[in-house]
Amino acid sequence: MNGINKLGSIQLSMSFLITIIISITLLVGGIALIKNFYTSAVETQQKLDERTQQRLAELLNEGQQLAIPFGQQTIERGEGYVFGLGILNIGDEASFVVEVAVSTVFDDADKEVPTDVVNNLINPTSWLLYDNTPQVIGKNEQRVVSILAEIPKDAPSGLYNFNVKVLNAGQPYDKIQKIRVKVT
Incomplete structure (x- = not known):
């Protein structure tokens, strides 16, 4: 019974860790996308010579x-x-x-x-x-x-x-x- 609890705890911890990693990846991707849009807008304005x-x-x-x-x-x-x-x-x-x-x-x-x-x-x-x-x-x-x-x-x-x-x-x-x- 105790071994099953430990296994469940490890699975729960791994699931939580994977969720955190995916969340951080999405956050970084979103920030990069916003930066890309902002940079594109600034470059467009500068191109108006x-x-x-x-x-x-x-x-x-x-x-x-x-x-x-x-x-x-x-x-x-x-x-x-x-x-x-x-x-x-x-x-x-x-x-x-x-x-x-x-x-x-x-x-x-x-x-x-x-x-x-x-x-x-x-x-x-x-x-x-x-x-x-x-x-x-x-x-x-x-x-x-x-x-x-x-x-x-x-x-x-x-x-x-x-x-x-x-x-x-x-x-x-x-x-x-x-x-x-x-x-x-």
């Missing part, structure tokens, strides 16, 4: 409510580029939301790809990373939103056009902006 920042400031200071300088880029498969979207709030303090959707896609022969094929081919949320949460911008203040375009390695070559809409209280704020990505 000085030239783009300067051009955005010029366009917004000229009175444009929305601006995307250098809105057309050639990007190789597996590579990325950070577009900058500038927002100038000319009204009272308000909440703005950015939305991006596929407009049109042209293949290498400059033929438009049908919408049903595009919907199966491309998922803009996986290609374009940006902050789509409401952003409060004060009266006459400017905000720059980074839009990271990461092209999958298996993406077909062609010209991908995206509509960038900024909404204020659910209504479009100024004209739709365009991002054009030529995949090579």
Whole structure:
């Protein structure tokens, strides 16, 4: 009877030890994942280069409510580029939301790809990373939103056009902006 108790105690101790090891492993994995996301976000912001920042400031200071300088880029498969979207709030303090959707896609022969094929081919949320949460911008203040375009390695070559809409209280704020990505 005493030997069975000792065996049960050892099994219980081993189970507890294994549970602790698994918990620590999951904790370390979670911390590493969060660090990876944070590092990626910081690098994305740094990639919005000085030239783009300067051009955005010029366009917004000229009175444009929305601006995307250098809105057309050639990007190789597996590579990325950070577009900058500038927002100038000319009204009272308000909440703005950015939305991006596929407009049109042209293949290498400059033929438009049908919408049903595009919907199966491309998922803009996986290609374009940006902050789509409401952003409060004060009266006459400017905000720059980074839009990271990461092209999958298996993406077909062609010209991908995206509509960038900024909404204020659910209504479009100024004209739709365009991002054009030529995949090579």
